[in-house]
Amino acid sequence: MKGATGESPVYDIERVRVLAEERTSLRGSLLEILHAVQDTLGYVDETAIPIIADTLNLSKAEVLGVVSFYRDLRQEPPAQTVVRLCRGEACQSVGAERLVARARERFGLDIGESSTDGRVSLDQVFCLGNCALGPSAMVDGRLIGRLDEATLDVLMAPRL
Ligand code: FES
Structure with a gap:
């Protein structure tokens, strides 16, 4: 993620420490x-891993293993636009996987990937709590229902 000057902002390790310490008993x-x-x-x-590991008395490998396992x-840093496709059961039953396949075939993006730019x-x-109107997605914080391949193209193409 770049700032207005084009330089990457500093990752706030102290914030990581506070967030971790607040949640150790959960x-x-x-x-x-x-x-x-x-x-x-x-x-x-990656600089957050040792802080979290120390706070929970885990090894860095254990923390990294969990980070790597969960694709979400x-x-x-996230891209300018984040398209979150719902793969919950209700959305799966009305075609969510077709949308995942469409993103892969048309835009070359798999879940967890960003465009090269x-x-x-x-x-x-x-x-997303929008099961009755699935397949659902969240695009830049906007909830979208009854998403189909054509709409996904419209949402993604101008940004690529
Ligand atoms: S399963 Fe997709 S909105 Fe509920």
């Missing part, structure tokens, strides 16, 4: 921390 604390870090800082930078956790990222979510 059930599933590692995932809670990782999601909080991503929600706050946009992604889980990013290890790179960093303008669009494709992510997945598991239910």
